[in-house]
């Protein structure tokens with residue numbers, strides 16, 4: 335008797351629960367959306383974005399502290415290492431990587447510190463972090479030259495021009511502002527993305543020429559974006575007139591706060607005689623790993 339009673343009682347509970355769940359999802363979509371965006375702000379990289387970590391660490395570029403990729407290459411992601419590194423972030427200290435000290439982070443909860451460490455250590459795990467250089471098919475310049483920007487004015491992508499090395503320096507210096515260069519391009523085309531992996535992608539170019547991609551980038555969500563220019567030679571990125579990545583070989587990466595909007599963008603690269611690779615990647619505020627900046631955010635119109 336008792337059994338049956340409790341059985342129907344739990345059935346009633348399940349019924350109430352099911353109705354409740356259906357109602358929650360159907361009747362209150364707005365609340366559900368807020369729930370989702372709350373969850374978003376708790377990702378490991380968001381803790382890093384909102385704390386002071388980026389003052390001393392980049393994901394890949396050297397800074398005061400080791401890069402997150404270096405840290406991930408040094409340690410196994412086992413339970414005790416995760417816990418040890420989480421404590422180190424909270425307590426600060428030094429002695430492992432050099433003479434610099436990490437500051438204390440006493441307000442960071444241990445569970446969040448562990449979440450951060452798990453993300454850092456995942457950077458060297460290729461099953462989690464799908465490196466676009468290995469996983470995203472590259473573009474070829476020969477294809478780019480077949481797409482004429484004039485014919486594809488409405489298309490997504492960037493206008494890509496190749497300039498001779500003759501008079502190159504002058505052009506290179508003025509490139510952020512100079513739209514009508516006195517030097518005429520050798521080739522023009524439309525590149526849907528900036529992702530040329532390996533020397534074959536640059537054929538038929540060989541000699542030292544300047545590659546310049548320009549247009550605008552549309553940002554739909556406000557937040558902190560990471561940009562990375564993988565370059566085997568000298569390359570740089572201008573956004574909204576500011577040089578965000580400079581031609582120095584060690585400068586690849588930047589975290590920038592962006593509002594929603596459309597920004598002019600210029601990517602320049604000086605080709606080397608061989609072994610060229612050029613890839614423009616980003617991490618959007620709702621993502622945790624780099625991916626190739628996709629064509630739908632680019633437009634040839636400034």
Ligand code: HEC
Nearest residue numbers: 385386387390398399427428429430431432434435436437
């Ligand atoms: C004031 C600069 C500074 C800030 C801010 C900073 N770090 Fe560090 N961090 C360092 C230095 C320097 C080291 C190397 C310490 C050593 O050699 O033991 C380091 C090391 C680390 C390590 C590796 C520790 C080890 O023992 O190998 C991790 C993980 C780390 N930091 C994560 C973070 C996170 C996450 C934040 C933000 C919450 C942060 N750091 C903020 C400077 C900083």
